[in-house]
Amino acid sequence: MGFFWLLLLLLGLFTFAMVRQSVGAITRTPVWLLWLVMMMPAFVLTGWAMVQGTDEPLPAGLLLALFVLCPLFYWGLVQWGRKSLPTSSSTAETPEPTPASVPPPKPALRPIDKDEEAALQGCFPWSVYYLQNIEYRPQAMICQGQLRTSPTVAYETVRDNIRRHFGDRFLVIFQEGLQGKPVFALVPNPQAHTNEAAEQKRITRPGLALGLLLVTLFTTTAAGAALAGITEADLQDSPRAILQGLPYALALLVILGCHEMGHYLMARRYGMRATLPYFIPVPFFLGTFGAFIQLRSPVPNRRALFDVGIAGPLAGLVVTFPLLLWGLGHSAVVPIPTEGSSLLSFEAVNPAASLLLALLIKLALGSGIGPEQAVHLHPVAIAGCLGLVVTALNLMPVASWTVAILSMLCTASEWAR
Secondary structure, rough: OOHHHHHHHHHHHHHHHHHHHHOHHHOOOOHHHHHHHHHHHHHHHHHHHHOOOOOOOHHHHHHHHHHHOOOOHHHHHHHHHHHOOOOHHHHOOOOOHHHOOOOOOOOOOOOOOOOHHHHHHHHOOOEEEEEEEEEEEOEEEEEEEEEEOOOOHHHHHHHHHHHHOOOOEEEEEEEOOOOEEEEEEEEEEOOOOOHHHHHHHHOOOOOOHHHHHHHHHHHHHHHHHHOOOHHHHHHHHHHHHHHHHHHHHHHHHHHHHHHHHHHHHHHHHHOEOOOOEEEEEEEOOOOOOOOOEEEEOOOOHHHHHHHHHHHHHHHHHHHHHHHHHHHHOOEEEEEEEOOOOOOOOOOOOOOOOHHEEEEEEEEHHHHHHHOOEEEHHHHHHHHHHHHHHHHHHOOOOOHHHHHHHHHHOOOOOHHHH
16 A cells, blocks of 8 residues: 555645646635645545445446546636736725826837838738738737738748748737638737747756656556556565556557657647646556647647647557557457456457457457457557547547547447347
8 A cells, every 4th residue: 555655645746736837826726725626536536445445446427527527626716716816905095096187098009110010011922912901909910911822821921021020029820810811910929039949948847747757657657567467465575566567658658758749849840839748647547647738829820720739649640559559469368258348348358349449459369369259458458549549539629520430430339239
């Protein structure tokens, strides 16, 4: 139990640090309360294991409620604290000015003068984007006109022209306007005239990313050892037995890391500031809740948004399929249990439960598996299956119809019954 409590302590410390870093400055809700809500699933699972034992699984409904309601409650507490922020006392105590003391309204300030406005108009070639009007708003300059070429060519041409005349003063965003016509929005760049390398290093926070990676490597190694059949008694007798979980941990981290690096590198290709991948360690179940990156600058256009979104799943699949096939090739063939099996039963996975998995098992094992046999997944194969799940979840916003088709294929055998 000492090993488990150490993992829980590490998870609690990192969760508290992440909560304080991310929302501590924007809400009045106590950080300890937000931390308690985020740690509630871990605490409930720990209490259930201590009372009922590890052989008695937590009810699926309670497990689903924990991982759905706790994030919603966390978001609600953050918003409640943000909305309840009071105004400053100096503002509240300032007497209402008399009409004689009200200063005359100031004219709207433009971020550019007349000469720069003429230079800005020259950044829009008529054969690419015919500029008709420049609307000055507090947050941005809206350049309205007619698109004369492809969106990609128009964006790259205008962006390069603006950078040549104005440097890094503006962020160029190409989006759809209120009337359905594409418009350019020039947003003042808050990081203008800053050291790009130093700013990117401050945003990425490599120390935090490396720390989370090491902790996640530890938790996934412990989870991999459990999947390999290593008990706590075995760890007490021989602590080196935990190294048997390394194949699972390394395979899963490589899949998740390549997935998130796909997002990161594509974002950098479009000039967007982004953090390095942050892994989420947990001291139970699979050892991690995945990884994520944060975009710290606006998305310039739809194509950039699509490319950044699709780059992660594609990069993840490049390493998922080879690892999954290798893991399936080193998996053991076992009889189908009398009580049946499912995709979540890693000790005896029935290939008939999924058409895609059946094809991969047949490709990896060939004639080594019969119609009435199941597969005891190798830890690397388990990581590969999780990689497919992560890819499917990421593709849902991009092409939900594709996921629906895959879901139908995966349950085709169930319908046939």
